[in-house]
Amino acid sequence: MTRAAIYVRVSTTNQEEEGTSLSTQEERCRAFAAARDYGVIEVFSDVHTGAQYRDRPGLSALRDLVRARGADVVICYAIDRLSRNQAHLYIIAEDVEEHGGRIEFVTENFEDSAIGRFLRSASAFAGEVEREKMIERTMRGKHARAKSGKLIPAVKALYGYRWRDASKAALDVDPDTAPIVQRIYREALAGSPLRVIAKGLSKDGIATPSGRSTSWSHTAIRDILKHPNYTGNAVAWAWRRDPKRKTRIVFSLDDAVTLPAGTVPALVDLESWQSVQETLTVNKAQASRNNRAPRMTLLRGGYATCGYCGRNMHVTRQRNSMLNGREPKSIYMCSGGGSHANPCGSHAILAATLDAAVWERVAQVLMEPGFIGREVERLKATDPTSGQLEKLDRQVADVQRRQSNLMRELSMFDDPALGADIRKQINDLSQRRRELEDERSAIQSERALWEQAQANLDNLTLWRDTVATNLDDLSYEERRLALDALGIEVKVYRKDHDPRYEITATIPVIGPIVFDTCCSIYRSVM
Ligand SMILES: [Zn+2]
Known part of the structure; x- marks a missing residue:
């Protein structure tokens, strides 16, 4: 049988105005319970003027029960018999729900009342705040x-x-x-x-950093x-959650923390690293300049x-055309350079051409409706973090359970030596829990990226639909992005070879390119 506890209250000052004495309230509550086959186990009452819910002995006893x-x-x-204050109501309702109970009102349907709706949204809000705080704590940590x-x-x-170690x-x-x-x-x-570097590594069968x-x-x-x-001049805290878009990880050296020498051994000397950075910057500048040249070679x-x-x-110019007084045309030429060593x-x-x-x-690929759809289905099938979060959750729950068992034991013993041992075990478990939580947040970041990539796959479909109808109007940059998004590769042979060239399209499986290119494509199109 459902066990019901009744709560009644009057304010001594305006009892008349309210028109409901303690006994009337109790009577109505008992009838309400009887109609629902609830067994009334106890009646709690307060005669009270103050607003503080904590000062009501009847309510306190009810909450203990x-x-x-x-x-x-x-x-x-x-509802106003319980409390007139929304915050108090919220705390009481939370408390009751947390302990497997519910509140029912004789005169009102709590769920449908304004306060009920408020409480539901407040509870969702509180959950949100709790998650934010958790993220904050992790970041601070x-x-x-x-x-x-x-x-x-x-x-x-x-x-x-x-x-280096655990x-x-x-x-x-x-x-x-x-x-x-x-x-x-x-x-x-x-x-x-x-x-070209990427292709060389793929060709040699070297596993990518993800290992997948x-x-x-x-x-x-x-x-x-x-x-x-x-370079061995290591920093931490350069990658962090974007404060505006929480699922995005951004890189910035501005507030990065420099780590002591020896934390990360150097694999590259500083001078080489800097020289590479300059090249990357120059290439980027060139790429953006070239975007404005409408006839820039597509496959550069x-x-x-x-x-x-x-x-x-590589892209170069025809050599002999100047002799004929013609403008030299751009050509793609094998970088081997025609030496004896290069057959x-x-x-x-x-x-x-x-x-x-x-x-x-x-x-052709974009106009064929099935291609992108098939590729997207293929890419969606692989979740890199599948099962890992669930496993970690189980481990955290296990550690928590062991901790609370130890706490209970601790409260049962008076022996200080035994107590010290149990406290040490509790501390060790706390350490273990922190490690598990660190690992969890790392996997969550990885998963967030994957989920973002998933969303971008839908963007890819959307992009196809938009682009397919405007194929002739795309800018140079948009065309290059299309090559990346579709994973276009071309093999070129000499004139006497049949075929002269082979073109393949495979949407890249791994995260970064899907994530990167699709994002930028989507942006550039919208
Ligand atoms: Zn060659």
């Missing part, structure tokens, strides 16, 4: 940790390194991946475009080339490779 789970439902004649000279722990160490405060060189980082810097210093594929994106290469910690920067040696087909020779193709063919293929 509810907290001890001694009642399933609290019956009150009217991370900042404090960086200031104490320690790296902020993540599931994976920075590519090229591994964690505290994840410092890094050691990883003999497997460090040479890859150095290779990337070496190639960048030699002037290779990001896409061997398909490198140029954004992954750029991230590695821009990371200041590879690593989309086209030599079908024989795999080198980049494929310095073969080339007219940029205008290849660009037109590639754009025709892009148009």
